[in-house]
Amino acid sequence: MRTVLNILNFVLGGVFTTLSWLFATLVSIVLIFTLPLTRSCWEIAKLSLIPFGNEAVHVDVLYPERKNAVMNAGGTFLNVFWLIFFGWWLCLMHISAGIVQCLTVIGIPVGIANFKIAAIALWPVGRRVVSVEEAQAARDANARRRF
Numbered sequence: 001m002r003t004v005l006n007i008l009n010f011v012l013g014g015v016f017t018t019l020s021w022l023f024a025t026l027v028s029i030v031l032i033f034t035l036p037l038t039r040s041c042w043e044i045a046k047l048s049l050i051p052f053g054n055e056a057v058h059v060d061v062l063y064p065e066r067k068n069a070v071m072n073a074g075g076t077f078l079n080v081f082w083l084i085f086f087g088w089w090l091c092l093m094h095i096s097a098g099i100v101q102c103l104t105v106i107g108i109p110v111g112i113a114n115f116k117i118a119a120i121a122l123w124p125v126g127r128r129v130v131s132v133e134e135a136q137a138a139r140d141a142n143a144r145r146r147f
Contacts, residue, residue, distance in 0.1 A: 002053040009051055009110045013097045017114065020093055021045035024086050036078055037086075040124040044117065047129045048094075051113040055135040056120050056127040062138050064145065075126040087122045094118035 006014075025041035028034040047056055060067050079087075098114035101107035120127060130138075 005052040005109055005113075006050050008106065009113065010049070012101050012107050012110050013114075014049060014051070014110070017094060017097055017117070018045055018049040020090060021048050024090060027086075034081075036074075037082055037125065040078075040082075040127060043127060043129045044120060044124050047120070048117055051110075051117060053132055054129050055132050056117075056124075056129050057135045057138060059126050059128055061135075061142060062128055062130065064142055072126075078125045079123045082125060083122055087124070090121040091118045094121055 021041055022045050025038055025045060028037040028041050044056065047054055060072075094114045095118045098111040098118065100111075101114060102111035
């Protein structure tokens with residue numbers, strides 16, 4: 001089922017959203033001071049191409065032992081920079097693609113996936129794209145650690 005939905009995503013506009021993320025990745029490589037944003041752009045480009053079966057999870061959930069206040073502060077700074085220069089137009093693109101996809105009954109699941117990616121597009125630094133099973137295992141391990 002995931003494969004069918006991923007193909008449907010690609011046909012109904014996922015190719016354009018993925019190309020936009022790849023363009024943002026290229027821009028972040030060309031502008032030297034935005035190199036720390038490159039990994040986040042690449043991760044979300046993967047999610048934009050194959051949204052079903054994958055999930056964007058913050059690195060603090062995946063690797064709680066590496067939690068660092070300095071890195072979180074730097075990530076917040078990069079996220080603010082991202083939001084001002086890149087995030088808003090990628091978010092608007094995902095929202096508009098989601099609205100167009102939701103106009104058809106068959107495109108509703110793909111449109112909902114685009115709305116989820118639109119929220120991630122605003123604040124992507126520090127997120128990694130992993131399988132849904134790996135994300136759930138990381139959340140379960142964190143819950144066991146806390147209690």
